[in-house]
Amino acid sequence: MKDRFENQEKDIEELLGRLKENPVVPSPAASGRIKAAMLEEARRMREQRLPWWRRIAISTPRFEVGKLMAAAAYTAGIALVILSVLWFANMNAEPALAQLQAEQGTVEVEHQVELIADLHYTYKKTVPAGKKIVLSPGDKIVVPDGAIGNLYFANGNKTIIGGDTELLLTSEDESQIALTLKLSKGEIKNYVKHDDKGFSVQTPIATATVSGTIFRVGVGDDDHTFLATDEGSVNVSVDGREINVKAGQEMEVVKENGLEIEVRPQPPKVYIASRGQVASCDRVLYSKDRRADIIAKTFPGAKVSIFENGEMVNYTWADEHGVARYWVVARAEGKYTFRLKTTMPGRESSRFSDAVTFVYDRTPPPLRILAPTSPIVVKSPVKIVGETEPGASVTVNGEPVHVDAAGRFTITLKLNPGRTPLKIESIDRAGNKLEDQLALEMQ
Numbered sequence: 001m002k003d004r005f006e007n008q009e010k011d012i013e014e015l016l017g018r019l020k021e022n023p024v025v026p027s028p029a030a031s032g033r034i035k036a037a038m039l040e041e042a043r044r045m046r047e048q049r050l051p052w053w054r055r056i057a058i059s060t061p062r063f064e065v066g067k068l069m070a071a072a073a074y075t076a077g078i079a080l081v082i083l084s085v086l087w088f089a090n091m092n093a094e095p096a097l098a099q100l101q102a103e104q105g106t107v108e109v110e111h112q113v114e115l116i117a118d119l120h121y122t123y124k125k126t127v128p129a130g131k132k133i134v135l136s137p138g139d140k141i142v143v144p145d146g147a148i149g150n151l152y153f154a155n156g157n158k159t160i161i162g163g164d165t166e167l168l169l170t171s172e173d174e175s176q177i178a179l180t181l182k183l184s185k186g187e188i189k190n191y192v193k194h195d196d197k198g199f200s201v202q203t204p205i206a207t208a209t210v211s212g213t214i215f216r217v218g219v220g221d222d223d224h225t226f227l228a229t230d231e232g233s234v235n236v237s238v239d240g241r242e243i244n245v246k247a248g249q250e251m252e253v254v255k256e257n258g259l260e261i262e263v264r265p266q267p268p269k270v271y272i273a274s275r276g277q278v279a280s281c282d283r284v285l286y287s288k289d290r291r292a293d294i295i296a297k298t299f300p301g302a303k304v305s306i307f308e309n310g311e312m313v314n315y316t317w318a319d320e321h322g323v324a325r326y327w328v329v330a331r332a333e334g335k336y337t338f339r340l341k342t343t344m345p346g347r348e349s350s351r352f353s354d355a356v357t358f359v360y361d362r363t364p365p366p367l368r369i370l371a372p373t374s375p376i377v378v379k380s381p382v383k384i385v386g387e388t389e390p391g392a393s394v395t396v397n398g399e400p401v402h403v404d405a406a407g408r409f410t411i412t413l414k415l416n417p418g419r420t421p422l423k424i425e426s427i428d429r430a431g432n433k434l435e436d437q438l439a440l441e442m443q
Contacts, residue, residue, distance in 0.1 A: 097169055097179070098135045098153045102127040105147025105163070109133060110140040137171045143186065153179070157199060162187040187218035192232075205255045207237045215245075225253045228266055248299050250350075265342045267353040268296035268304060268324070272338070274358065275431070281354035286429035290330040292358045296340050298322050303343040307352070308336065330360035361430035365389035369424065369438060377442050380415040384438075388426040395425050415442045 107127045127133050143149045143165045151159040165186025171179055182202045192199045192210050200209040204222040213232025228250035236243045245251045254260040272285050274292040279285035296304050304324040305315045318324040336358045342350040371385040390407040403409045422438040
C-alpha cells in the first residue's frame with residue numbers, strides 16, 4: 001500500500017513538472033473534472049488511514065448516519081435496562097448478613113454488587129446516627145473517629161465497632177454459618193453466643209476463632225494486633241501457631257523485627273469512690289473527704305498492686321468475685337493519681353491499668369462580684385458579672401447561672417424601684433460552698 005502511494009506521488013510530480021514547462025489551459029469542464037478526480041483520490045487516501053468506525057461514518061449517507069445513531073442509542077438503552085434488572089435482582093437475591101446501626105456519628109458502608117460475571121458495581125451509603133441498614137457478604141464498614149456502630153446478626157451475635165475502624169464482612173458458604181470479620185484498622189468488641197462455632201475475626205497477622213465468648217480485637221497497623229478475652233476463650237492462629245487466650249487474658253502480636261507474641265492478664269478495671277460519688281478512669285473524683293475507696297475488678301484470687309505516681313504503695317487481693325478494694329487516705333489537700341496491676345499465681349503481671357485520679361479539697365471556692373461596682377443603680381435591667389473557681393456551680397437567689405471555663409458568670413436582672421436583696425452562692429466540685437449577700441437599690 002505504501003509503495004502504491006509513493007508511485008502515485010511521483011506520477012503527480014512528473015505531471016506537474018511537464019505542465020510547468022509547457023503551460024496548458026484546460027477548458028472549464030476539464031478543470032472541473034480534474035479537480036473532482038483529485039479530491040476523490042485525496043479523500044480515498046485519507047480514509048485508508050482512519051479507524052474502521054470512521055470509515056463507515058464517512059461512507060454512509062447523512063440520513064443513514066442518523067438511523068445508525070438512533071439504533072445505537074436504542075441498543076444502549078436496552079442494555080442499561082437489562083443491567084439494572086440484573087443489578088436489582090442480584091441485590092434482592094443476596095442474603096442479608098447483618099444489620100448495621102449507627103449509634104453515634106455517621107457510618108459509611110461500601111457495597112459491591114456483581115452484575116454479571118467479572119462485572120461489579122460499587123456504591124457508598126452513609127448511615128446517620130440512629131438509622132439502620134441491611135448488610136450482605138462483601139460489604140465494607142468505615143466508622144470515622146468519634147463515631148460508633150453496632151452490628152446485629154440474625155443468630156443473636158453482636159459486634160460494637162469503635163471509631164477510626166475499617167471492617168469487611170465475609171462468609172465462607174451460602175448458609176453464612178462460617179462468618180469472618182476482616183479487621184484492617186481500629187477496634188471491635190464481639191458478643192458471640194455459646195452455640196456459634198463459626199465466628200472469627202481476621203487481622204493482617206492473626207485470626208481469632210471463637211465459640212460463646214465476649215472479646216475485643218484491635219489493629220494498630222498491619223504489624224500490630226491486640227486481643228482481649230472478657231468471657232469464654234478465643235483460639236488465635238498466628239503464623240502457623242495456635243494460642244488459646246482465656247477469660248481475663250489479653251494478647252499482643254507485633255510483627256516488625258520478627259514475630260513477638262505476649263499473652264498476659266488484663267489490667268484491672270478500676271473505679272474510685274468517695275462520699276457517694278464514683279469515678280471511672282475517664283473522670284477525676286473531687287472530694288472534701290480525705291478518704292477514697294479504690295475498687296478493682298479482676299480475677300478471683302488475683303494479687304492487685306497499687307501504684308501512686310509510678311511507685312508501688314501497697315497491694316491487696318481480689319475476693320471470690322474478682323473484686324479488690326483498697327482505702328487511700330490523702331496526706332494533704334491536692335491531687336492523687338493511682339494505677340493498678342494484676343498478678344496471678346505463677347503468671348506474669350498485667351500492664352498498668354488506666355489512671356484514676358482523686359482530688360482532696362476542703363477549701364471553699366473564691367467568689368467575687370465584678371459588676372455593678374455600686375449598690376445604687378439608676379436603670380433596669382442590670383447586668384451582674386462575677387467570677388469563681390472553674391468547674392464550680394453558681395446560683396443567684398436559687399436560680400442556676402452559667403459559669404464558663406474560666407470561672408466567669410453573667411446574669412441580667414430586672415429590678416423594681418427600691419431595694420432588691422441578692423444571695424449569690426458558689427459550690428465547687430468537692431462540695432465546698434461560699435455565699436455572698438448583695439443588695440441593689442434602684443432610684
